[in-house]
Amino acid sequence: MKRREIIKGLSLLPVGVTTVGTLFTAKSAQATPSGKAKRNLLTELGVRTFINAAGTYTSMTASLMHDEVVEAIAQSAKQFCMLTEVQDKVGEKIAQMVHAEAAMVTAGAFSALTLGMAGILTGVDKEKIKQIPHNLEASGIKSEVLLQKAHYDGYEQALYNTGIKLIPVETAEDVDRAVNEKTASMHFLNCNALEGKIMHEEWLQLAKKHHLPTSIDIAADVPPVSNLWKYNDMGFSFVALSGGKAIRGPQSTGLLMGKKDIIAAAKLNNSPNGVTIGRGMKVNKEEMLGMYAALDRYINQDHDKEWKIWEERITIINNAIKNIEGVTTTIIVPPIANHTPTLHVVWDNKQIKITREEYMEKLRQGTPSIEVIGNKDGGFNSTVFMLNNGEEKIVAKRLREEFLKAK
Numbered sequence: 001m002k003r004r005e006i007i008k009g010l011s012l013l014p015v016g017v018t019t020v021g022t023l024f025t026a027k028s029a030q031a032t033p034s035g036k037a038k039r040n041l042l043t044e045l046g047v048r049t050f051i052n053a054a055g056t057y058t059s060m061t062a063s064l065m066h067d068e069v070v071e072a073i074a075q076s077a078k079q080f081c082m083l084t085e086v087q088d089k090v091g092e093k094i095a096q097m098v099h100a101e102a103a104m105v106t107a108g109a110f111s112a113l114t115l116g117m118a119g120i121l122t123g124v125d126k127e128k129i130k131q132i133p134h135n136l137e138a139s140g141i142k143s144e145v146l147l148q149k150a151h152y153d154g155y156e157q158a159l160y161n162t163g164i165k166l167i168p169v170e171t172a173e174d175v176d177r178a179v180n181e182k183t184a185s186m187h188f189l190n191c192n193a194l195e196g197k198i199m200h201e202e203w204l205q206l207a208k209k210h211h212l213p214t215s216i217d218i219a220a221d222v223p224p225v226s227n228l229w230k231y232n233d234m235g236f237s238f239v240a241l242s243g244g245k246a247i248r249g250p251q252s253t254g255l256l257m258g259k260k261d262i263i264a265a266a267k268l269n270n271s272p273n274g275v276t277i278g279r280g281m282k283v284n285k286e287e288m289l290g291m292y293a294a295l296d297r298y299i300n301q302d303h304d305k306e307w308k309i310w311e312e313r314i315t316i317i318n319n320a321i322k323n324i325e326g327v328t329t330t331i332i333v334p335p336i337a338n339h340t341p342t343l344h345v346v347w348d349n350k351q352i353k354i355t356r357e358e359y360m361e362k363l364r365q366g367t368p369s370i371e372v373i374g375n376k377d378g379g380f381n382s383t384v385f386m387l388n389n390g391e392e393k394i395v396a397k398r399l400r401e402e403f404l405k406a407k
């Protein structure tokens with residue numbers, strides 16, 4: 001790299017960063033076909049990158065985008081268009097793909113929950129749109145949402161953002177008793193379905209009986225791919241899904257799918273409209289098109305083949321550690337949410353003298369760095385659906401090495 005180019009490159013850096021010598025190491029400057037060096041800002045900044053053997057965790061940047069998605073983003077980044085036109089046209093296509101009346105791209109599933117809820121509360125009434133999250137009752141906006149006790153997991157905060165109150169219920173009788181003139185809707189958290197007393201169909205029947213709209217959070221519940229349309233087919237009024245988990249769309253995207261009137265109202269509550277709760281949940285054309293490209297790819301990929309690859313990878317990792325004395329491994333597949341082969345690992349601290357935290361730190365500090373995720377049994381879990389091809393061998397080797405060292 002020429003000195004002149006290095007100096008030019010520096011203009012991108014924050015003021016005060018002057019140590020040219022450390023900015024461009026051999027690693028950070030990759031030759032491109034044109035002969036120009038390509039910058040790697042993560043390397044330049046000294047940001048740790050790692051093999052993600054944990055899963056689609058937001059704090060770990062969750063998922064990597066396929067080339068089609070990156071191309072959709074790069075291409076649209078160079079052209080102007082009207083934002084609502086992109087949203088409407090992308091939404092129309094996505095709605096067909098997921099059997100919904102309408103759909104829109106949101107800033108994550110969390111934002112889809114807030115905007116869908118806002119849509120139910122305000123409809124297309126501009127005055128009501130201005131009022132939330134305050135003054136619900138004074139503005140004639142319904143303010144109560146029913147949720148099963150077992151369905152509280154923290155993500156209901158997305159609904160609170162609109163100003164509603166949640167009313168906990170357990171049984172059908174509780175629902176009948178709780179419904180009153182302030183009741184706006186009934187929400188369902190899909191990943192906790194098996195812990196609650198009321199399943200989907202009954203929840204929908206109860207809502208029908210009381211003439212209430214329904215919503216469901218299925219953020220991390222694809223795969224299976226059929227979940228993309230299952231809950232729309234069942235008749236939920238709106239469905240919220242993450243775009244940046246297994247679908248591998250842009251990490252900052254989600255999908256809101258559902259009834260036409262709710263999606264239309266949700267759009268009015270969203271950016272680019274100014275006096276709304278959604279103005280800070282901005283999604284630009286790049287994310288909308290990236291989400292569309294990712295969904296298209298995801299739906300059309302060979303899911304059986306992908307599952308086989310995951311099973312092969314997890315077997316390689318399991319085989320590397322399962323026979324180490326003191327280590328106990330189990331391959332599990334969570335029934336709902338992160339439904340993918342998962343290696344559950346625990347060990348006997350008398351035989352293997354390392355704490356979970358120390359072990360995970362060793363993996364993190366190794367080369368390459370690896371992330372797994374702690375489990376509730378004092379060990380860790382590892383998934384393979386976010387691995388690049390071949391990384392399973394590195395993970396297998398490193399997991400084994402650190403256990404043997406601790407013997």
Ligand SMILES: *Cc1c(COP(=O)(O)O)cnc(C)c1O
Pocket residue numbers: 058107108109110111155191217218219220241242243244253254
């Ligand atoms: C991940 C998750 C969310 C939030 O999804 P984002 O796309 O990150 O906004 C909401 N609900 C559940 C159950 C989740 O797992």
